[in-house]
Amino acid sequence: MTNRLLNWCFKKSIWVYHANAGSCNGCDIEILDVLTPYYDCERFGIKLVHTPRHADALLVTGPVTRQVRERLLRLYEAVPDPKLVIAVGTCASGGGIWFDSYATCGGLDKVLPVNIYIPGCPPRPEAILYGVAEALGLVPAQVEAQTYVEA
Amino acid sequence: MFENVISELKEVVFCLRAGQVTLGYPFQPHPPEPGFRGVPRLDMQKCIGCGACANACAPRLITLSDRDGYRTLEFDLARCTNCARCRDVCPEQALTMSQQFETAAPSLRDLRITLQLRLVSCRECGAVIETQRMARKVLDKLPEPLGLSPQEVSWLDLCLDCKRTRAMAEAVLAKEV
Amino acid sequence: MSSHPIAERITREVGGKVTIEQVTEDIIFAAVSRDNLVEATQYIRDQLGGRFIISAGTDKRGLSGCYEVSDIFGLDRDKTFLRLRTEVEPTDPRIDSITSLIPGANWSEREVRDMIGVEPVGHPDPRRLVLPDDWPQDLYPLRKDFPYNRRPEPVPEARPNLRRPPEDSSVLPIGPFFPTLEEPVFINLFVNGEQIVGMDYRGFFNHRGVEKMGEAALTYNQVPFLAERICGICGFVHSTGYCQAVEVAAEIQVPARARYLRSLLLEAERIHSHLLWTGLACHFIGFDTLFMQTWRIREPLMWLMEFITGNRKTYGMNLIGGVSRDLPEGSEARLLTVIDKIEKEATAAVDAILGDGSLRARLQGSGVLSREEAQAICVVGPTARGSGVAIDARADHPYAAYGELDFQVCVEEGGDNWARTMVRIRELMESIQIVRQVLARMPKGPILAEVKDIPPKREGLTSVEAPRGEVHHYVLTGTGQQAYRWRLRAPSYANLQAIPTMLQGMTIADAPITIGSLDPCFSCTERVAVIDQQSGLTRVYRQEELLEQYRGRFR
Numbered sequence: 001m002t003n004r005l006l007n008w009c010f011k012k013s014i015w016v017y018h019a020n021a022g023s024c025n026g027c028d029i030e031i032l033d034v035l036t037p038y039y040d041c042e043r044f045g046i047k048l049v050h051t052p053r054h055a056d057a058l059l060v061t062g063p064v065t066r067q068v069r070e071r072l073l074r075l076y077e078a079v080p081d082p083k084l085v086i087a088v089g090t091c092a093s094g095g096g097i098w099f100d101s102y103a104t105c106g107g108l109d110k111v112l113p114v115n116i117y118i119p120g121c122p123p124r125p126e127a128i129l130y131g132v133a134e135a136l137g138l139v140p141a142q143v144e145a146q147t148y149v150e151a
Numbered sequence: 152m153f154e155n156v157i158s159e160l161k162e163v164v165f166c167l168r169a170g171q172v173t174l175g176y177p178f179q180p181h182p183p184e185p186g187f188r189g190v191p192r193l194d195m196q197k198c199i200g201c202g203a204c205a206n207a208c209a210p211r212l213i214t215l216s217d218r219d220g221y222r223t224l225e226f227d228l229a230r231c232t233n234c235a236r237c238r239d240v241c242p243e244q245a246l247t248m249s250q251q252f253e254t255a256a257p258s259l260r261d262l263r264i265t266l267q268l269r270l271v272s273c274r275e276c277g278a279v280i281e282t283q284r285m286a287r288k289v290l291d292k293l294p295e296p297l298g299l300s301p302q303e304v305s306w307l308d309l310c311l312d313c314k315r316t317r318a319m320a321e322a323v324l325a326k327e328v
Numbered sequence: 329m330s331s332h333p334i335a336e337r338i339t340r341e342v343g344g345k346v347t348i349e350q351v352t353e354d355i356i357f358a359a360v361s362r363d364n365l366v367e368a369t370q371y372i373r374d375q376l377g378g379r380f381i382i383s384a385g386t387d388k389r390g391l392s393g394c395y396e397v398s399d400i401f402g403l404d405r406d407k408t409f410l411r412l413r414t415e416v417e418p419t420d421p422r423i424d425s426i427t428s429l430i431p432g433a434n435w436s437e438r439e440v441r442d443m444i445g446v447e448p449v450g451h452p453d454p455r456r457l458v459l460p461d462d463w464p465q466d467l468y469p470l471r472k473d474f475p476y477n478r479r480p481e482p483v484p485e486a487r488p489n490l491r492r493p494p495e496d497s498s499v500l501p502i503g504p505f506f507p508t509l510e511e512p513v514f515i516n517l518f519v520n521g522e523q524i525v526g527m528d529y530r531g532f533f534n535h536r537g538v539e540k541m542g543e544a545a546l547t548y549n550q551v552p553f554l555a556e557r558i559c560g561i562c563g564f565v566h567s568t569g570y571c572q573a574v575e576v577a578a579e580i581q582v583p584a585r586a587r588y589l590r591s592l593l594l595e596a597e598r599i600h601s602h603l604l605w606t607g608l609a610c611h612f613i614g615f616d617t618l619f620m621q622t623w624r625i626r627e628p629l630m631w632l633m634e635f636i637t638g639n640r641k642t643y644g645m646n647l648i649g650g651v652s653r654d655l656p657e658g659s660e661a662r663l664l665t666v667i668d669k670i671e672k673e674a675t676a677a678v679d680a681i682l683g684d685g686s687l688r689a690r691l692q693g694s695g696v697l698s699r700e701e702a703q704a705i706c707v708v709g710p711t712a713r714g715s716g717v718a719i720d721a722r723a724d725h726p727y728a729a730y731g732e733l734d735f736q737v738c739v740e741e742g743g744d745n746w747a748r749t750m751v752r753i754r755e756l757m758e759s760i761q762i763v764r765q766v767l768a769r770m771p772k773g774p775i776l777a778e779v780k781d782i783p784p785k786r787e788g789l790t791s792v793e794a795p796r797g798e799v800h801h802y803v804l805t806g807t808g809q810q811a812y813r814w815r816l817r818a819p820s821y822a823n824l825q826a827i828p829t830m831l832q833g834m835t836i837a838d839a840p841i842t843i844g845s846l847d848p849c850f851s852c853t854e855r856v857a858v859i860d861q862q863s864g865l866t867r868v869y870r871q872e873e874l875l876e877q878y879r880g881r882f883r
Contacts, residue, residue, distance in 0.1 A: 024534075024563070039173070067461065098537060098538075107229075117259060118254070120254065150284075155683065188639055188644070209553040
């Protein structure tokens with residue numbers, strides 16, 4: 001019963017911590033853009049917090065460079081459960097253009113368990129809002145794998 | 152002090168004039184501009200498996216592999232940077248950049264496209280020549296009637312090396328060499 | 329070989345030591361031996377008035393059997409670049425450091441050591457700069473025998489090599505994840521009760537191996553898309569810089585319409601970047617109203633760029649030889665409407681804040697960088713122009729269509745945060761005017777030159793004025809559709825070195841806005857360097873100020 005109540009609360013007003021794991025900053029600017037008047041995520045109760053210990057979700061951008069990896073793991077451990085990890089942008093989703101570079105780890109899922117991937121270079125602010133809503137189970141996914149075998 | 156008050160009043164007027172601008176998204180759609188480069192869409196019927204897109208793709212998310220009579224093209228769209236080079240170089244216009252941007256997915260598998268096309272192999276040595284669709288395309292482009300001898304037509308399903316060997320053998324036989 | 333008055337002067341005055349190899353209308357390629365490097369650098373700095381831009385280390389063992397270190401200087405008054413190269417034997421990979429002559433060369437030399445392995449002898453701070461802490465010693469990524477995708481095992485228990493704090497001081501660590509920081513960067517402030525006694529800095533958390541990928545993994549026409557993703561705000565600047573460097577190297581004539589289109593997009597990028605900066609700067613000092621309003625003003629421009637190029641930020645238009653797409657139907661009218669509105673709103677916003685006493689009090693008189701300091705550290709962009717140094721790559725080394733346009737270089741004399749703010753606001757208005765000019769004068773015609781082959785072993789240099797300052801690209805063409813060496817220098821690489829000087833005599837509360845007034849782009853810098861500790865960096869401030877500042881961060 002308590003679990004269900006907590007889960008219900010969790011979806012209502014999610015507090016987000018934004019971490020840049022080596023990204024070019026494009027996705028980070030788009031995340032900040034979601035705060036600005038045209039998109040205004042605060043009307044959904046989503047706000048950016050300044051410490052991971054207050055966060056419900058971790059928004060991570062960037063392909064996770066080698067240098068930042070250890071600190072990112074420590075950051076993840078500082079976020080209390082239950083938590084969501086959201087990979088924002090192509091670099092975090094699949095490693096981007098530098099997925100095989102010597103200096104990167106090749107994407108967020110090589111380092112942390114990811115709940116949802118939001119591809120895009122950079123993803124539009126609307127796409128980020130959609131992705132967060134999808135992570136909360138409020139909207140359905142709109143992509144699925146496609147396969148075709150020639151007869 | 153007075154200056155301060157005036158400037159603060161101006162700031163208030165500025166904000167009030169701006170008013171409320173928040174978009175209705177997500178309760179109302181906010182479609183992107185035409186020409187927006189969203190997630191790529193592959194027309195499975197048009198693709199001939201030439202691999203020009205794989206050559207041009209900067210994140211190298213398109214891979215081609217030939218096995219068991221099929222050429223497999225895999226697109227790992229999680230890595231797509233939406234640069235549209237694949238669309239620009241595709242000779243068949245099989246790739247288009249859609250308007251779709253709501254592409255969040257819980258698993259990377261949802262962002263994959265796999266296409267398998269039949270291959271044509273050399274009837275002499277079995278090496279892969281090209282896909283069947285490419286071969287048909289070549290035939291379609293050749294003028295009618297074909298200005299080839301019946302022997303040359305029979306070489307159409309040989310790979311380049313075997314063609315050369317055959318041509319050399321024929322030339323020796325005809326004492327041209 | 330064409331002639332150049334500066335090249336002739338060099339031959340006359342130091343011809344025995346410096347050899348001129350090749351000369352174009354605006355680039356001089358020269359060579360010097362290891363023994364004469366310091367003297368030649370002094371000559372260039374003092375007699376020619378050269379401004380140090382960057383050093384590039386190249387592994388040319390496959391071509392000429394040695395390593396090569398090239399120092400690139402800008403002779404701005406003469407609208408020329410000077411590339412001075414030195415060959416280094418692989419058996420003795422050392423070179424004399426020029427940092428004592430030119431403080432701005434500090435990071436470049438350390439980066440050459442990290443990436444190629446040429447040791448700068450006499451360098452005041454020979455610590456690791458670029459590579460991750462757990463990267464093995466003696467493994468140099470930019471050497472040709474290192475594959476770009478090799479990931480060596482991490483060195484266990486690796487820690488950053490930070491300076492010890494002075495006696496009787498405690499450490500105030502900031503980062504790498506921090507509320508006002510958009511990018512990971514680590515700053516250690518050494519505080520002694522009421523005094524700041526120093527700082528140390530470990531950056532390069534954004535090092536992704538851009539240059540190695542551009543040489544080893546991607547072909548010529550794929551690299552502009554890589555370059556665009558170096559930075560999330562000034563991406564087009566980098567892709568233009570790379571394309572221009574290759575075009576200079578291969579002597580490709582870019583069609584006029586393509587040059588005008590590039591200028592148009594560059595100025596649009598400048599407008600949105602300066603509005604973004606104004607918002608962020610207000611965010612740093614707690615003035616969130618203006619943060620929201622400037623970003624609101626900026627948003628229609630982002631939608632417009634999505635209409636014109638297909639994406640809000642990564643335009644994806646540059647290819648070697650021009651641009652790949654033309655303006656869609658109706659762009660001009662829409663562009664004029666949007667920038668008219670931005671001009672009106674930005675003017676109203678600026679008018680409203682100019683009289684704001686608290687804003688002035690925060691910005692005026694803080695973060696002062698004198699003109700002499702700005703020139704010694706070789707800063708660029710609004711940071712330099714705010715201190716009275718009138719350099720602007722659009723005027724000094726004209727590229728794209730800027731040679732044919734009329735515009736002002738905005739300079740302020742104050743050298744403080746307020747001066748830099750005013751420079752950016754004036755530049756914003758100037759950019760709007762430039763966009764109108766470009767639209768009025770844009771010629772018709774092709775937008776992409778036909779490029780058959782790019783010959784190997786040619787060098788190209790170019791500077792592009794990013795919103796943050798001068799971006800410099802150097803390309804040495806190679807075989808097989810790939811560049812042999814690509815070296816890029818972002819403006820923040822030079823500007824961040826000015827932080828200790830600017831923070832001198834400041835409160836911690838003013839530190840974020842001072843650093844922010846440089847408009848630092850750590851991912852552009854990509855190998856953000858360590859700042860020299862300046863002991864004697866003292867400022868007496870009350871304990872309550874320190875605590876309040878610290879608490880204020882966790883709003």
